[in-house]
Amino acid sequence: MLTENKYKALELETPGLYELEGLEIGVTSNCNFKCDYCCAYRRNDGSKLSAEEAIRLIRELPTLKRVRLSGGEVTMRFEDCVKIVAYCTENGIATQLNTNGSLLSPERIRRLKEAGLSNIHLSFNFTDAESFAAYYGMDPRVYKKVIENIRLCVELGLETVLETLLFGPTQENMPAISAMVHDLGVRIHEIQNSIVMDHAERPGWNAVASRESLVRSVRELIANRRPDTDLYLTCMDRFLDKLGFKEEPGVYFSNCVDGKKQLHLHGNGDILICELCRPEIIGNVYEGTDLRTIYANRPKALDEFLEKLPCPAYDALFPADEELHSSTEL
Numbered sequence: 001m002l003t004e005n006k007y008k009a010l011e012l013e014t015p016g017l018y019e020l021e022g023l024e025i026g027v028t029s030n031c032n033f034k035c036d037y038c039c040a041y042r043r044n045d046g047s048k049l050s051a052e053e054a055i056r057l058i059r060e061l062p063t064l065k066r067v068r069l070s071g072g073e074v075t076m077r078f079e080d081c082v083k084i085v086a087y088c089t090e091n092g093i094a095t096q097l098n099t100n101g102s103l104l105s106p107e108r109i110r111r112l113k114e115a116g117l118s119n120i121h122l123s124f125n126f127t128d129a130e131s132f133a134a135y136y137g138m139d140p141r142v143y144k145k146v147i148e149n150i151r152l153c154v155e156l157g158l159e160t161v162l163e164t165l166l167f168g169p170t171q172e173n174m175p176a177i178s179a180m181v182h183d184l185g186v187r188i189h190e191i192q193n194s195i196v197m198d199h200a201e202r203p204g205w206n207a208v209a210s211r212e213s214l215v216r217s218v219r220e221l222i223a224n225r226r227p228d229t230d231l232y233l234t235c236m237d238r239f240l241d242k243l244g245f246k247e248e249p250g251v252y253f254s255n256c257v258d259g260k261k262q263l264h265l266h267g268n269g270d271i272l273i274c275e276l277c278r279p280e281i282i283g284n285v286y287e288g289t290d291l292r293t294i295y296a297n298r299p300k301a302l303d304e305f306l307e308k309l310p311c312p313a314y315d316a317l318f319p320a321d322e323e324l325h326s327s328t329e330l
């Protein structure tokens with residue numbers, strides 16, 4: 001059962017039933033950052049999807065429990081975000097807004113709070129302005145602003161989640177990152193395993209953590225977890241047993257819901273299985289795809305996905321198993 005406003009409630013439910021309970025809405029894929037690890041900002045946007053359109057679609061979905069606003073940097077379409085959040089709040093649908101935190105302000109944070117946002121989810125990968133600026137190619141003042149915004153979210157009582165991508169530049173710094181998350185007053189820390197993107201062949205792309213670094217980082221994080229902090233480890237559910245990890249109170253390996261209970265609705269009406277790991281278009285709400293019946297009438301690509309349940313995070317860490325699967329399929 002969905003616990004009201006509980007972070008990752010969908011992911012903590014027992015998996016198995018495929019129906020649309022979560023909708024990620026990318027009101028825009030545009031972004032003021034160009035993170036090397038990300039593919040979202042490369043997508044062609046379209047931007048047909050106004051708040052009114054998004055609300056019209058949400059209204060038709062009786063099974064929906066959560067709307068996650070994530071693109072791109074959705075705060076670039078801030079007014080639309082507020083309208084969607086307010087509608088969901090009035091209708092008992094939990095909401096999450098994923099942001100890099102750079103375009104927030106005291107006024108904007110207050111408005112999200114007033115609209116009833118269930119939780120705000122900010123990326124947090126660096127513990128000092130210089131490393132942040134060097135990695136993202138940004139002015140160090142942007143870091144200061146992100147930090148101020150994180151503090152404000154906490155002060156104003158928004159449920160605040162910081163997400164750290166476990167990849168090359170963070171894997172050696174996890175203890176310092178988690179200490180800073182705590183110092184900022186945040187009590188929910190999500191560790192997102194890195195997913196290989198299609199631009200990964202480029203020389204110098206070092207986004208994905210190796211198996212050894214992942215095991216070491218996760219062990220360190222669990223060992224150093226403060227009792228008042230919840231740790232959510234994402235895109236690791238397929239192999240937690242294999243790597244000897246175990247859930248315990250305060251340490252959660254979220255079940256993957258992408259494609260199974262959650263789909264991504266893109267700014268041009270495209271429906272994707274998962275914007276990051278499986279940006280396969282399975283329909284378009286302006287070209288006859290009905291989100292209400294999508295699991296009953298499964299489009300071929302969705303059906304194939306549910307049949308095989310591929311996981312690039314698993315394949316990146318256990319490539320031998322991937323080869324074994326493909327040779328058995330031949």
Ligand SMILES: C[S@@+](CC[C@H](N)C(=O)[O-])C[C@H]1O[C@@H](n2cnc3c(N)ncnc32)[C@H](O)[C@@H]1O
Binds near residue numbers: 073100122276
């Ligand atoms: C696509 S961003 C959109 C929201 C916002 N712009 C931000 O960066 O937080 C959502 C999340 O995807 C994560 N992400 C981007 N590229 C990834 C990758 N290659 N593997 C795993 N997560 C990734 C980011 O770290 C971020 O927390």
Ligand code: SF4
Binds near residue numbers: 032071
């Ligand atoms: S991860 Fe977020 S901030 Fe970075 S490029 Fe992608 S959408 Fe933008």
Ligand code: SF4
Binds near residue numbers: 236258274311312
């Ligand atoms: S299928 Fe994709 S979203 Fe799900 S756990 Fe694997 S990498 Fe993550």
